[in-house]
Amino acid sequence: MTVSDGQTTDYDAVIVGAGFAGMYMLKRLRDDLGLNVRVFERGDGVGGTWYWNRYPGARCDVESLFYSYSFSPELQQEWQWTERYPTQPEILRYANHVADRFGLRPDIAFSTSIDSARYDEAQDRWTVYTDDGLVTTAQYLITAVGCLSASRVPDFEGMETFGGPTYHTGRWPHEEVDFTGRRVAVIGTGSSGIQSIPVIAAQAAHVTVFQRTPNFSVPAVNGPLSGAEIEQTKANYEQLRQAARISPTGTNPAAPIGSALELPEDVRTREMKERWDYGGAGFMSAFIDTGVNAEANEVVAEFVRDRIREVVERPDIADLLVPRDHPIGTKRICVDTDYYATYNRDNVTLVSVRETPIERITERGVVVAGELYEVDDIVYATGFDAMTGPLNAIDIRGVDGVALREKWVAGPRTYLGIASAGFPNLFMITAPGSPSVLSNMMVSIEQHVDWITDHIAYARDHGVTRTDADPTAEENWGDHVNEVANMTLYPRAASWYMGANIPGKPRVFMPYIGGVGAYRQMCDQVAADGYRGFTLKTSNDVRPSRQSASQAPVPAES
Numbered sequence: 001m002t003v004s005d006g007q008t009t010d011y012d013a014v015i016v017g018a019g020f021a022g023m024y025m026l027k028r029l030r031d032d033l034g035l036n037v038r039v040f041e042r043g044d045g046v047g048g049t050w051y052w053n054r055y056p057g058a059r060c061d062v063e064s065l066f067y068s069y070s071f072s073p074e075l076q077q078e079w080q081w082t083e084r085y086p087t088q089p090e091i092l093r094y095a096n097h098v099a100d101r102f103g104l105r106p107d108i109a110f111s112t113s114i115d116s117a118r119y120d121e122a123q124d125r126w127t128v129y130t131d132d133g134l135v136t137t138a139q140y141l142i143t144a145v146g147c148l149s150a151s152r153v154p155d156f157e158g159m160e161t162f163g164g165p166t167y168h169t170g171r172w173p174h175e176e177v178d179f180t181g182r183r184v185a186v187i188g189t190g191s192s193g194i195q196s197i198p199v200i201a202a203q204a205a206h207v208t209v210f211q212r213t214p215n216f217s218v219p220a221v222n223g224p225l226s227g228a229e230i231e232q233t234k235a236n237y238e239q240l241r242q243a244a245r246i247s248p249t250g251t252n253p254a255a256p257i258g259s260a261l262e263l264p265e266d267v268r269t270r271e272m273k274e275r276w277d278y279g280g281a282g283f284m285s286a287f288i289d290t291g292v293n294a295e296a297n298e299v300v301a302e303f304v305r306d307r308i309r310e311v312v313e314r315p316d317i318a319d320l321l322v323p324r325d326h327p328i329g330t331k332r333i334c335v336d337t338d339y340y341a342t343y344n345r346d347n348v349t350l351v352s353v354r355e356t357p358i359e360r361i362t363e364r365g366v367v368v369a370g371e372l373y374e375v376d377d378i379v380y381a382t383g384f385d386a387m388t389g390p391l392n393a394i395d396i397r398g399v400d401g402v403a404l405r406e407k408w409v410a411g412p413r414t415y416l417g418i419a420s421a422g423f424p425n426l427f428m429i430t431a432p433g434s435p436s437v438l439s440n441m442m443v444s445i446e447q448h449v450d451w452i453t454d455h456i457a458y459a460r461d462h463g464v465t466r467t468d469a470d471p472t473a474e475e476n477w478g479d480h481v482n483e484v485a486n487m488t489l490y491p492r493a494a495s496w497y498m499g500a501n502i503p504g505k506p507r508v509f510m511p512y513i514g515g516v517g518a519y520r521q522m523c524d525q526v527a528a529d530g531y532r533g534f535t536l537k538t539s540n541d542v543r544p545s546r547q548s549a550s551q552a553p554v555p556a557e558s
């Protein structure tokens with residue numbers, strides 16, 4: 001029941017965010033469990049990441065036929081993707097189609113941010129405060145805030161004095177930005193820079209790219225999808241989706257052919273070449289040891305370095321673009337269209353700011369090593385306060401008024417990347433400690449939403465009013481997440497996975513790297529064991545779930 005006394009409105013669940021996670025969560029709780037649900041969304045439309053990231057060239061690096069919901073056979077049969085990798089406008093159209101098709105909009109409050117949320121222990125409910133001054137209560141609070149939604153601009157001296165327009169790739173204006181005839185600075189060469197630079201360079205009079213760290217990028221080999229390709233996938237959707245759900249990354253790349261260290265050189269080169277020509281991030285799955293063995297990694301890295309040198313005509317520029325400071329794949333691999341070739345254009349200048357950082361920004365441009373690069377516009381492609389940023393932006397207070405951001409001051413602590421001890425009835429979709437950003441987000445989102453829905457249904461069926469992760473279960477899960485990460489090369493990179501792009505942020509490898517399929521199995525087992533590792537309270541008692549927490553949370557496999 002929704003109860004409104006004019007000031008406070010009560011729901012069964014409040015969801016934060018109307019991206020792909022929030023929309024599906026709403027649908028499941030409302031349509032399958034019959035709950036009364038309110039979604040708060042700070043944008044004035046659905047789509048989350050794809051609502052905000054409207055920069056030129058913005059495109060998903062997972063193939064469109066699989067970067068889409070699988071929960072509705074009708075939806076996946078009727079929607080027509082047009083290109084192998086979907087553009088941001090096409091993904092946003094899809095998000096809007098889903099919102100309309102399933103009648104989601106009436107339950108979403110747009111242009112509304114949640115400032116804070118407090119757990120009321122006497123009532124076992126959350127009280128949520130929004131920036132429109134309203135107060136809402138709900139038994140469950142579910143965050144669907146996205147992993148890359150807190151955009152970040154470094155604090156460059158003098159940046160406020162710049163005379164022209166500035167843009168952040170993750171907060172791009174809704175109206176078209178026309179760079180025709182203009183001199184544009186792009187700061188940052190992560191995925192957003194790498195996707196936008198070729199498109200901006202094709203339009204602008206001149207582009208100056210300020211690069212601190214070169215990244216590895218593989219060609220997308222994007223193009224229109226043929227009718228036959230679409231038909232073939234649609235005919236086999238169920239099997240393909242199921243394969244993705246139990247795969248390491250939630251996608252369907254060709255299986256690795258063996259160890260890069262053991263295979264003969266001609267075999268491994270042929271394999272890499274074939275994957276390179278085919279395009280996409282599946283290139284990274286050629287061998288079993290790329291992510292765990294430095295020597296194996298170097299084989300793959302060197303192949304990519306050779307491709308960069310092959311494409312870029314000026315050896316001095318190629319040399320600047322060749323990544324050497326991190327093993328390939330330990331920073332998110334970029335997937336591009338014509339990125340390296342763009343440096344052969346006359347209207348593109350590459351400025352390395354590795355040895356000589358950006359000194360300051362003046363009214364007329366960007367100063368590096370005493371030299372002013374005059375520009376009309378500045379594009380900040382400088383990334384996000386990833387994963388914890390959007391959660392810490394909300395003042396979430398659990399038992400005894402403890403703030404989540406205080407609990408996480410030395411790094412995020414979660415059980416299964418879904419719950420955090422001391423924050424009962426709070427579920428966090430694709431939070432730190434889950435595969436999230438290391439996977440096809442659509443697969444991980446659906447898995448979390450389904451698991452949370454089942455947990456809430458279980459609570460309802462068993463008279464549970466409060467469910468909270470057990471601290472021991474959480475600690476054991478955190479140890480496992482770290483242990484698995486330390487078996488890989490990932491912690492060697494100063495990446496946003498590690499929090500390394502934000503000065504002062506604790507260096508903790510945040511996502512769970514044990515694989516989407518293995519992780520799903522562990523979550524399913526926790527559910528099958530009556531939500532092992534959670535303390536469930538019924539209306540008149542608090543009891544640990546069926547197995548005690550101390551036996552519980554160490555996963556069966558990694």
Ligand code: NA7
Nearest residue numbers: 154188189190191192193212213332381382383384496501
């Ligand atoms: P990323 O991948 O975090 O890239 C940000 C870029 O901005 C990266 O090249 C940074 O260099 C650069 N940067 C950040 N601060 C500075 C300063 N102070 N000076 C110069 N350059 C700077 O963000 P994206 O938006 O491109 O991509 C995020 C994810 O979205 C991506 O991985 C996909 O999953 C989709 P650095 O490497 O830190 O030296």
